[in-house]
Amino acid sequence: MSAFQVINKEVDGFARRGRITTAHGIIETPCFMPVGTKATVKGLTPKQLEEEVGAQIVLGNTYHLFLRPGHELIKKLGGLHKFMGWSRPILTDSGGFQVFSLSSLRRIEEGGVTFRSPIDGSTHHLTPESSISIQEDLGADIIMAFDECTPYPATHKEALDSLELTARWAARSLNARQRSDNLLFGIIQGSTYPELRRLSLEKTVAVGFDGYALGGLSVGEGQTSMYDVVNEFGSQLPEAAPRYLMGVGTPEDLLVAVAAGLDMFDCVMPTRNARNGMYFTSYGPLSIKQARFREDPGPIDARCNCYTCRNFSRAYLRHLFMAKEILSSVLATIHNLHFYNKLMAGMRDALVGGEFQRFKSSFLADYKSQE
Amino acid sequence: MSAFQVINKEVDGFARRGRITTAHGIIETPCFMPVGTKATVKGLTPKQLEEEVGAQIVLGNTYHLFLRPGHELIKKLGGLHKFMGWSRPILTDSGGFQVFSLSSLRRIEEGGVTFRSPIDGSTHHLTPESSISIQEDLGADIIMAFDECTPYPATHKEALDSLELTARWAARSLNARQRSDNLLFGIIQGSTYPELRRLSLEKTVAVGFDGYALGGLSVGEGQTSMYDVVNEFGSQLPEAAPRYLMGVGTPEDLLVAVAAGLDMFDCVMPTRNARNGMYFTSYGPLSIKQARFREDPGPIDARCNCYTCRNFSRAYLRHLFMAKEILSSVLATIHNLHFYNKLMAGMRDALVGGEFQRFKSSFLADYKSQE
Numbered sequence: 001m002s003a004f005q006v007i008n009k010e011v012d013g014f015a016r017r018g019r020i021t022t023a024h025g026i027i028e029t030p031c032f033m034p035v036g037t038k039a040t041v042k043g044l045t046p047k048q049l050e051e052e053v054g055a056q057i058v059l060g061n062t063y064h065l066f067l068r069p070g071h072e073l074i075k076k077l078g079g080l081h082k083f084m085g086w087s088r089p090i091l092t093d094s095g096g097f098q099v100f101s102l103s104s105l106r107r108i109e110e111g112g113v114t115f116r117s118p119i120d121g122s123t124h125h126l127t128p129e130s131s132i133s134i135q136e137d138l139g140a141d142i143i144m145a146f147d148e149c150t151p152y153p154a155t156h157k158e159a160l161d162s163l164e165l166t167a168r169w170a171a172r173s174l175n176a177r178q179r180s181d182n183l184l185f186g187i188i189q190g191s192t193y194p195e196l197r198r199l200s201l202e203k204t205v206a207v208g209f210d211g212y213a214l215g216g217l218s219v220g221e222g223q224t225s226m227y228d229v230v231n232e233f234g235s236q237l238p239e240a241a242p243r244y245l246m247g248v249g250t251p252e253d254l255l256v257a258v259a260a261g262l263d264m265f266d267c268v269m270p271t272r273n274a275r276n277g278m279y280f281t282s283y284g285p286l287s288i289k290q291a292r293f294r295e296d297p298g299p300i301d302a303r304c305n306c307y308t309c310r311n312f313s314r315a316y317l318r319h320l321f322m323a324k325e326i327l328s329s330v331l332a333t334i335h336n337l338h339f340y341n342k343l344m345a346g347m348r349d350a351l352v353g354g355e356f357q358r359f360k361s362s363f364l365a366d367y368k369s370q371e
Numbered sequence: 372m373s374a375f376q377v378i379n380k381e382v383d384g385f386a387r388r389g390r391i392t393t394a395h396g397i398i399e400t401p402c403f404m405p406v407g408t409k410a411t412v413k414g415l416t417p418k419q420l421e422e423e424v425g426a427q428i429v430l431g432n433t434y435h436l437f438l439r440p441g442h443e444l445i446k447k448l449g450g451l452h453k454f455m456g457w458s459r460p461i462l463t464d465s466g467g468f469q470v471f472s473l474s475s476l477r478r479i480e481e482g483g484v485t486f487r488s489p490i491d492g493s494t495h496h497l498t499p500e501s502s503i504s505i506q507e508d509l510g511a512d513i514i515m516a517f518d519e520c521t522p523y524p525a526t527h528k529e530a531l532d533s534l535e536l537t538a539r540w541a542a543r544s545l546n547a548r549q550r551s552d553n554l555l556f557g558i559i560q561g562s563t564y565p566e567l568r569r570l571s572l573e574k575t576v577a578v579g580f581d582g583y584a585l586g587g588l589s590v591g592e593g594q595t596s597m598y599d600v601v602n603e604f605g606s607q608l609p610e611a612a613p614r615y616l617m618g619v620g621t622p623e624d625l626l627v628a629v630a631a632g633l634d635m636f637d638c639v640m641p642t643r644n645a646r647n648g649m650y651f652t653s654y655g656p657l658s659i660k661q662a663r664f665r666e667d668p669g670p671i672d673a674r675c676n677c678y679t680c681r682n683f684s685r686a687y688l689r690h691l692f693m694a695k696e697i698l699s700s701v702l703a704t705i706h707n708l709h710f711y712n713k714l715m716a717g718m719r720d721a722l723v724g725g726e727f728q729r730f731k732s733s734f735l736a737d738y739k740s741q742e
Contacts, residue, residue, distance in 0.1 A: 039690065043697040045419075047678065069665070069690040077668050077686055085682040294440070297448055307418065311456040315448055319410065319440040326414040329697055 003183055003210060004242050008351045014235040014261030017351035020211075020242050022089045022141035023181045024081065027056045029242065029263040030347050032254065032340045033091055035271060037061045038068070039084040041337070042271055043330045046085045052307045053337040054345075057089040057141075059266045062134055063098030067117050067124070071137040079139030091266075092140035094131045094173070094187075097149040097215070097247075108148065110165070128172035136179045144213065145173035147187040152220040159191035160199075167203035174207055183210035185244060188233070191216060192225045197233050205238060212237040213244040214262070227256055234260030251280060251343055251367060255360045258347050270340045274332035277321040280339040282363075284370045288332070293318045306338035307331075374554055374581060375613050379722045385606040385632030388722035391582075391613050393460045393512035394552045395452060398427045400613065400634035401718050403625065403711045404462055406642060408432045409439070410455040412708070413642055414701045417456045423678045424708040425716075428460040428512075430637045433505055434469030438488050438495070442508040450510030462637070463511035464617075465502045465544075465558075468520040468586070479519065481536070499543035507550045515584065516544035518558040523591040530562035531570075538574035545578055554581035556615060559604070562587060563596045568604050576609060583608040584615035585633070598627055605631030622651060622714055622738060626731045629718050641711045645703035648692040651710040653734075655741045659703070664689045677709035678702075 008017035018029040034041045034049065036058040041049055049055045060080055065071060074083045080090055096113070099106060103115035105123070112127030131146035146169050150162040166189045177184055186209035190196035204212060214233060217226050230245065234257060237243040244264035245257045254265055270280060277288045281301035288300075296314035308317070308331040320328035343363070350359035379388040389400040405412045405420065407429040412420055420426045431451055436442060445454045451461055467484070470477060474486035476494070483498030502517035517540050521533040537560045548555055557580035561567035575583060585604060588597050601616065605628060608614040615635040616628045625636055641651060648659045652672035659671075667685035679688070679702040691699035714734070721730035 038694045038696060039687070040696050040698045043701065045678070045698065045701065046682070048416075068694060069686070073666060073686065076666060077684060083684070083687050083690075085687070295444060295447060307416070311417070313448060313454070315440070315444065316410070316454050316456070319454075323409045323439060325409060325411050326697055326700055327411045327416065330414065330416065330701070 002240065004240065006239070008354075010351065010356055011354070013259060013357065015258050015347070015351060015356045016261065016263070017348050018242065018263055020142075020183070022183065024087060024089045024141050025056075027089055028348055030254070030258045030344050031056050031264055032344045033057050033059045033264065033266040034337050034340075035059050035061075035266055035268050036084065036086075038064050039074070039080060041333070042275065043326070043333050044337075046087075048334060049086070049337075050088070052334045054341050055088070055337065057091060058086060060084075060090055060092045060138065060140065061098060062092045062095035062131060062138065063102070065092075065138060066095060066126075066134050067119055071134040075137040075139070079137075081139060089141040090139075091142040092135045092138055092144065093246075094135070094144040094146040095126050096131070096147050099126060100149050100151065108165075110168070112146075128169040129176040132173050132176040132184075133178070136177070136182065140182060142183045142185060142211070145170045145184065145186045145209065147189060147215055149219070150189045150191050150216045152191060152216070154191045156193055156196070159189070159193055159196050162191075163189040163196055163200040163203070167200065167207070170204055170207045170209075174209070185209050185211040185213050185242075187213045187215040187246070188237070189216045192221050192229060194229075194232060197229060198236075201233065201236060209241070211242040211244060211264075213246050215246050217245065218247045218249055218267075223253075226253075230257050230260045230262065234262045237261070251340070252364060254340075254343060255347070255363065259356070259360060270336035271333050274336045275329045277328065277332065279317075279332055280336050282366050284367050288314065288318045288321050290318075300335055301339070304335065304339065304342075306335050308335040308338075373611065375611065377610070379725075381722065381727055382725070384630060384728065386629050386718070386722055386727045387632065387634070388719050389613065389634055391513075391554070393554065395458060395460045395512050396427075398460055399719055401625070401629045401715050402427055402635055403715050404428050404430045404635065404637040405708050405711075406430050406432075406637055406639045407455070407457075409435050410445075410451060412704070413646065414697070414704045415708075417458075419705060420457070420708075421459070423705045425712050426459070426708065428462060429457060431455075431461055431463045431509065431511065432469060433463045433466035433502060433509065434473065436463075436509060437466060437497075437505050438490055442505040446508040446510070450508075452510060460512040461509075462513040463506045463509055463515065465506070465515040465517040466497050467502070467518045468618075470497060471520050471522065479536075481539070483517075499540040500547040503544050503547040503555075504549070507548070507553065511553060513554045513556060513582070516541045516555065516557045516580065518560060518586055520590070521560045521562050521587045523562060523587070525562045527564055527567070530560070530564055530567050533562075534560040534567055534571040534574070538571065538578070541575055541578045541580075545580070556580050556582035556584050556613075558584045558586040558617070559608070560587045563592050563600060565600075565603060568600060569607075572604065572607060580612070582613040582615060582635075584617050586617050588616065589618045589620055589638075594624075597624075601628050601631045601633065605633045608632070622711070623735060625711075625714065626718070626734065630727070630731060641707035642704050645707045646700045648699065648703065650688075650703055651707050653737050655738050659685065659689045659692050661689075671706055672710070675706065675710065675713075677706050679706040679709075
């Protein structure tokens with residue numbers, strides 16, 4: 001049986017309700033994956049992630065875990081699930097994106113990438129083979145092929161060279177796989193050039209993966225260009241496999257991308273913005289530091305039933321933020337991840353009921369209303 | 372019926388098992404009160420405080436809450452319990468100690484204290500009357516008389532003048548009380564001079580309070596001098612009222628103080644040290660940053676059943692600390708407060724069973740063994 005099943009699909013569209021079966025349980029799609037970079041979703045216990053957020057799966061960053069504490073250590077201690085006390089599914093990225101965005105002294109060659117650790121300046125090498133090996137040591141349920149995340153902007157020639165390198169690395173990534181208890185996803189590059197996206201898609205599908213991701217987006221190309229790629233290619237990714245839009249995005253982005261046929265998403269926005277005092281609400285984002293919330297006895301979002309909204313006023317949450325209290329980050333992260341999770345659950349329910357477009361319009365009308 | 376009942380008492384000693392009844396529930400003593408300075412025990416949700424720590428009561432700091440967000444705001448929003456989402460008892464201090472230890476430009480006069488806010492430099496005035504009024508606005512279950520925390524060292528004359536001022540302020544504090552749903556505690560000063568402690572005790576008891584506290588300790592006098600005062604005066608505080616040792620202390624300190632007849636304690640040590648990577652264990656304190664814990668798969672304390680010890684290895688907790696992750700502070704705070712709470716529960720059980728001295732010796736033998 002395939003690890004992925006489509007349960008419902010829009011009659012006049014591309015959005016679909018699906019289910020991914022992994023070694024650590026089932027993931028109902030469309031789904032959002034909270035980012036747990038360094039073996040922790042910042043500020044939350046796994047218990048809070050399960051009980052207050054209802055997260056189905058979290059994402060771990062291979063690059064960060066490779067540098068500290070190291071994949072050998074995590075393997076020795078029983079794998080990433082056991083290490084971080086998380087028993088549900090985990091997806092790890094390949095490390096490629098972070099090498100390009102966070103490291104200095106990058107040298108990209110056919111074999112792989114050489115880079116310097118920002119922690120201690122030591123030099124490291126990542127290849128398709130080592131990335132897969134590291135991810136298998138971590139023991140993630142879904143692992144990603146090692147790709148070059150094409151920088152933006154890129155000339156046509158640069159984007160072509162890059163996607164071809166990514167395609168060769170994709171084949172090597174697949175070859176390097178040792179375990180049979182994970183799903184391996186390939187990544188489609190091609191920048192904002194439709195013909196190159198198409199070429200990358202063909203090459204990646206030719207290698208053959210358990211799932212497919214659109215990579216190299218949300219890297220500066222702007223919302224319009226991103227939506228163009230998502231709308232044109234979302235539904236062209238193989239129908240029988242999960243489709244993952246990497247590093248995206250806002251609530252609007254998620255609705256647009258699900259409408260385009262995508263199933264899986266990750267983004268630091270709900271967690272990072274939470275630490276900066278930004279809450280997502282049914283009526284759009286809200287910055288808690290504003291003076292107008294100083295005496296506000298109401299919850300962040302009257303339509304939210306998360307732990308934070310059930311128990312605390314805007315006035316209290318503003319106080320915590322202004323006083324730089326740790327609990328500010330914790331409560332905002334609970335709320336924002338709950339909000340994202342509820343949005344995805346709303347989409348899933350709407351898909352079952354055949355009301356996805358109505359749900360999307362209604363959500364966006366409220367979201368843009370700014371209370 | 373009195374708000375305090377002694378349930379068990381050592382036959383050949385002063386330790387006792389008691390029960391304080393407040394408007395927000397019962398406090399079993401001896402008890403430890405986690406410090407929730409700015410309307411939050413740093414890093415923990417009230418739910419974690421209840422479920423993972425089992426805290427019976429938390430302490431709020433009047434000084435901090437007065438400066439930010441302000442007691443009027445908290446009152447307007449329904450009081451401190453509602454503001455911070457904590458439904459169990461709260462004790463607030465008088466603000467005196469923090470004025471002396473944290474503010475600049477202090478002018479102490481018969482009327483009260485003038486000081487400058489470290490937040491915005493504004494000038495404020497605290498008096499016995501305003502301290503009680505602020506605490507009643509906050510709505511704490513147990514409030515403290517406004518005292519001058521005698522600095523250490525102090526000459527005999529300084530300590531005498533200080534305790535006499537505190538005694539006059541004690542009478543004014545009692546007079547200022549408006550609410551009948553709280554308990555008001557008086558504070559005994561007198562530095563390390565036994566005759567002055569005795570004088571302060573007499574004067575404070577003459578005013579008449581619902582409970583009595585030993586103040587001005589753990590301010591630099593050293594463990595020996597502190598133990599001298601605790602051992603001599605713990606059992607001399609009125610027997611029918613709760614006895615509170617302010618700002619103390621280590622696990623050893625708590626055992627010594629309970630043996631001396633004290634019932635209530637607060638200290639930032641378990642919470643502050645947690646944020647610095649210091650864990651309390653049955654075998655003594657442990658600094659998680661040590662390299663020897665890098666690959667240690669075991670829990671912080673094999674004899675602990677807290678959330679942190681049930682779910683995470685020393686290796687993981689070290690990783691979180693080294694990576695400066697918020698979750699490091701959260702998990703260490705859960706563990707340390709659970710440890711303190713379990714220590715107090717152990718004392719209470721031992722007192723019921725008539726085995727307090729055995730419990731104390733056994734705990735200390737382990738605690739000093741350094742695993």
